[in-house]
Amino acid sequence: MNRPLSIAAGCLLISLGLIVLKHSQVVTGGTAGLTLTLSYIFDIPFALLFFVINIPFYFIAVIQMGWNFMLSTMISVILVTIMTAADRWLPGFEVNIFIGTILGSVLCGVGLTTLFVNRASLGGVNILALFLQKRYKMNPGTVNFVFDTSIVMLGFYSVGVLQGVLSIASVFIVSTIIGLYKKKILAGTQLAANTPRGTAAG
Template sequence: MKTTHRWLSIVEGCLLVALGIHLLQASHLLISGTAGLGLVLIQVTNLSFGQLFFLLNLPFYLLAWWTLGPGFTLRTFFAIALLSLLSELMSRFMVLTIHPLLASALGGLLVGFGLILLFRHQASLGGLNILAVYLERRFNWHASITLLIGDLGILILALALLTPSQVLASLLAFMALTSVVKRYHRPPAWAVPKPAGAG
């Protein structure tokens, strides 16, 4: 039952993230991390977001395997592959017209809640998320801090490729995502320091 719950939650998290990214992509906006980098690079390559997202994450599997273990790595690989597939399906079969500000707010919230589901079930969407989970496990550094730093890097890169209005709207998505993760994500028990004298 526990295993079924975990994998079902990972699938649900990927669905939320895929829908959030699809909303953002429909308005030519960005989000943080490797997904954000993929949304930037589709502006300058012939690859789809799903293809780019899958390829960009390949180097991070070694970090995940060495630092977070094979179980985490396999769940993350599954989540990345599923998100890439869902993104391809949504881009082909779901046509959206949505105001950029609404897409930004909803997209950021959906991606944020999707990430929480993945984090709570020992998985991630690779790239910066792997680093975020690793830093939380190793140094009890809240995942939202790492994601915020990554957001700033993506925004700087976006300034060269997007209009100022697109960058500002994307900033709303970044803020929504970070706010959701910071308020609702709770580090697992092994990441919380024990009080002095506790067994």
């Protein structure tokens, strides 16, 4: 599968995972998890909030990882924004909280890993994790877990204690999946950093 299709597939998996988590009343980490939490608190559409929150991180992506990575990240955010917006046209449904936590987290974990391997991300903590791995060889799964757990703590306020505990479990599942592929992710970030700034990678 070529890179554009892989990125699109990763975005689809993440979007499905986020929809499942949302209908399970469970949040996760990263900008996606922060957006889910804020959407619960302020009753703002996820898709709109997700796009706006990621705007500042595009500039960080350019500085730390180059234009190619930034453009791939921007495209990924737009795709997830569009795909998750489709949830408003789906019939109302609920997902068992335990099944939803596992299924949604696995989908997000595999989707994020697919993006990372293909030199893209969903911004926010993802960019920091990839930068720390490239510069200091830190496990991106561990970095995601530490920062995402902090974000999920806010979820206790917005979704309740049980959902908050399961949200931490969601972060653990996503981070573990990402950590399993840290070598492939590192190869992707090194390629992104070494790609000429004005060149589009295929």
